Structures are given as C-alpha cells and as structure tokens.
Amino acid sequence: MKRLILALDVYERERALEIAECTADYLWAVKVNWPLIIGSGLGIITELRQVTGLPVIADLKLADIPNTNRLIARKVFDAGADYIIAHGFVGREGVNAIMELGETIIVVEMSHPGAEEFIQPATDKLIELANELEPFGVIAPATRPERVAYIRSKLKPGIKILTPGVGAQGGKAGEVLKAGADYVIVGRSIYASENPREAARNLHREIAGV
Ligand code: XMP
16 A cells, blocks of 8 residues: 655656656655645646646645635646645634535644644644544644654544655654554655655655555
C-alpha cells in the first residue's frame, strides 16, 4: 500500500510536472499548495492528474466564511482536485460548505513550533468537529508522534490521519506511521533533493518496512 504524499511546493509548471512524473511510482497522492498554484495557475491540478494518474490534494487551508469557502472550493474541485484541506476553527458551516462539494481534510493540529500557541489548545474541539462531520481525513503533526497517537485515540476509526513534517521539519516517517498516521506528507526532502525519484523510493521503502 502506498502511503507517501508529495508536497509539491515549487513555483514552476515544468519543474512540478517533471518531479511529479518521476516520483509518481512511489506516491499515493500529490499535494499542491499556494506556491505552485500562484506560480503556475489552477490548471496545474488538471495537468498533474493527467501526468501522474494520482489523486491531487489542494492544501489551501481554507479559513473563510462559508460563502467564500464555497466559491473557492467549487473552482478547485472543478479543476480536478480530489481533496481540499481546510481549517476547522472557522466553525462547522465553513467546513460544511466545502464538504458539500467534495472530499475534505480538516487541520486539527499543525507541525511547526508555533502550533503550540493557538492550534494545539483547540485540538480536542477540532477532533470533536471531525468526529461529527466525518471528513475524509485530518491533518496532524509528524513532528510530534505522541500527538498523532493522541489524535488517533480520540478520532473515529474511519477518518484518515495525514501527517506533514517528515524530513525537513524533523519528523520520521516510520515513527509517525507507528503512532497511527495513515499517510506521510513530504516536500523538501523529495523535491529539493538531487534525485527526487531516489528520495521518494527510499521513503517508500522505509514506509513499506513499518
Ligand atoms: P516540507 O517541505 O516541510 O513540506 O516537507 C510540508 C508541506 O506540508 C504543509 N504543511 C502543513 N499543512 N498542516 C497542514 O495542513 C500542517 O501542520 C502543515 N505542516 C506543513 C506545508 O505547507 C508543505 O506544503
């Protein structure tokens, strides 16, 4: 089973397509974030799906009023995104507006040190929200495997846990998968390496050994 998600945070269309194509064999999905969408346009989502045949996750971390979330999500799903990442702290209506249009992933805790300031104190409530709305998955920090284990213990079984923070931010794929994550999200350790295909293959092998 493939459990690796590529965070494709480059600006240039050609480079993005090249890296996605050469790593696709080892990926479950490709994640696009604002840098690539700003650099290459929304059409990159359609192209990535065509080139890789993989699901595309749009990591927009949407956090707006329901109507604006809906307006944005509609265009992004129309472009071919299979999943959208959204913040839950704006309230259930904001998340629901996206879920009515397609598969959604809710951030319940972030991977950077600053997550301890505001998001971590709200994690229990965000888990409750996820359990109520039953999205495809939640985002949890690969940098804190103990928090992933905690989130897994509170989350309804069918809801997937996707964890950014492996590699450049210090998280270890094996540790976080053992803690209960379903997928690991890796950006710089793959796309900024000299040989992205080899970097993805090494991570894929590490994951397969868990
Ligand atoms: P790196 O280069 O650090 O890239 O491997 C990680 C990717 O994941 C995103 N990211 C997050 N997304 N919650 C999220 O929804 C998080 O806590 C989080 N931490 C990292 C980051 O923007 C990049 O695309």
